[in-house]
Amino acid sequence: MSKSKLEYIWLDGYKPTQSLRSKTKIESDFSGKLEDCSNWSFDGSSTEQALGGSSDCLLKPVYIIPDPLRKDAYLVMCEVLNADGTAHVSNGRATIEDDDNDFWFGFEQEYFLWDTETNKPLGFPANGYPAPQGPYYCSVGAQNAYGREIIEEHLDACLDAGLNVEGINAEVAAGQWEFQIFAKGAKEAGDQIWLGRYLLERIGEKYGVAINWHCKPLGELDWNGSGMHANFSNSALRTAGSKEVFDKVCESFRPVVKEHIEVYGADNHLRLTGKHETASIHDFSYGVSDRGASIRIPVLVPQKGWSGYLEDRRPNSAADPYKVAARIIKTVKSAL
Ligand code: ADP
Ligand code: MN
Ligand code: MN
DSSP states (O other): OOEEEEEEEEEOOOSSSOOEEEEEEEEESOOSOGGGOOOEEEEGGGTTSSOGGGOEEEEEEEEEEEOTTSTTEEEEEEEEEOTTSSBOTTOSGGGOOOTTOOOEEEEEEEEEEEETTTTEETTOOSSSOOSOSSSOTTOOSTTTOOOHHHHHHHHHHHHHHTOOEEEEEEOSSTTEEEEEEEEESHHHHHHHHHHHHHHHHHHHHHHTEEEEOOSOTTTTSSSOOOBEEEEEEOHHHHTOOOHHHHHHHHHHHGGGHHHHHHTSOTTHHHHOSSOSSOOOTTOOOEEETOTTSSEEEOTHHHHTTSOSOEEEOOOBTTSOHHHHHHHHHHHHHHHO
C-alpha cells in the first residue's frame, strides 16, 4: 500500500484580506485525480468562518496539482462550504460566472520578500534606506537584486507543479518581485494564482523570509507599491474587430468603480495615487498603451484590428483573484 500526502488548501475568513490555510490528509493508494479527493472539514471558529457552537466548515476540492516540495504529495485547492453544503460567504470562487471558461485571465502578481527581523524588504539596511528606485527593476547583480535563490526556487516549483507561469521579473522597489500566471478559465486562473502564492510562502519559510502581499508596505515613501494587474478577455473581445466593442466594454466599468475597488484589495487608496504608474482611485480612465490609466488597452489591440484583451491595472497584490475575476466578468457581461 502506498501513502500520499494531500495538502488541502483554503482561504480563511479574515477581513479585509483573506489568507491561506492548509492541513494534511493522508490517503492510501491515491489516484492523483480530483474526483478521488473526498470532501473534508475544519474548525471554522479558528479561521473567522464559524462560531464555536457550530464550528464545522466543509472543504470541497476543486483543483489539484502535484506538490513539488514534498515526497509523494499533492496540493488540493478547496472551496469553503457551510455545513449544509452551500457556499460560505468567504468563498469568492463560487461567485464566478464563467462555467464555459470563456474568460481568460493573466494576473501579474507583485510582492515583497520581507525580512522579519528588520521588518523591511530584503536589501534594505536595518537602519535607513538603500539607494532610491531606479536600478532595481529587472536588475542583475548583488548590488540590486535581492533574494534571487528564493524566486528561482519558486519558479521551478511552479513549473514542476504544472502551474502556467509565463514569466518572472525583479520589480521597481528593492526586494520586490513579480510572477505572471495565465489560464483559460477564470476559476483556474484564480486557483493557479493562489497555489503560486502558497508555494512562495512555503519556500519563504525555508529561508526564514516572509512574503509581504500588502499593496504599499513602505507607506507614503517614494517606493512603488505592489499590484496584481488583471489582463482579461472573452471570445467577444478576442474576436471583436472593432474599436466600438472595446470602448463599450471600457465604458461599462465607469459607473461601477466603487464595486470594483471594493474587491481590488485592502488599502488600495495608498497605492492608487496617480503616481508610480497608477491612476487615482477617484478617477476612471482608459487608453491605448496608457500605464497611467485605470484600464490599459494594449498597443497590440489596435495593431491587430481591435481584437484581443484588456488590462485592469487597479487590483492590488493582496486582492483575491477569484473576487477580481468575478467582478470583471459581471461588468463585461453587462456590456455585451
Ligand atoms: P505588462 O506590459 O503589463 O507588464 P504584458 O503586456 O507583458 O504585461 O503581459 C500581458 C499579460 O496579458 C500576460 O500576463 C498574458 O498572460 C496576458 N494575456 C495575453 N493575452 C491575453 C488574452 N487574450 N486574454 C487575457 N490575458 C491575456
Ligand atoms: Mn509589474
Ligand atoms: Mn501590467
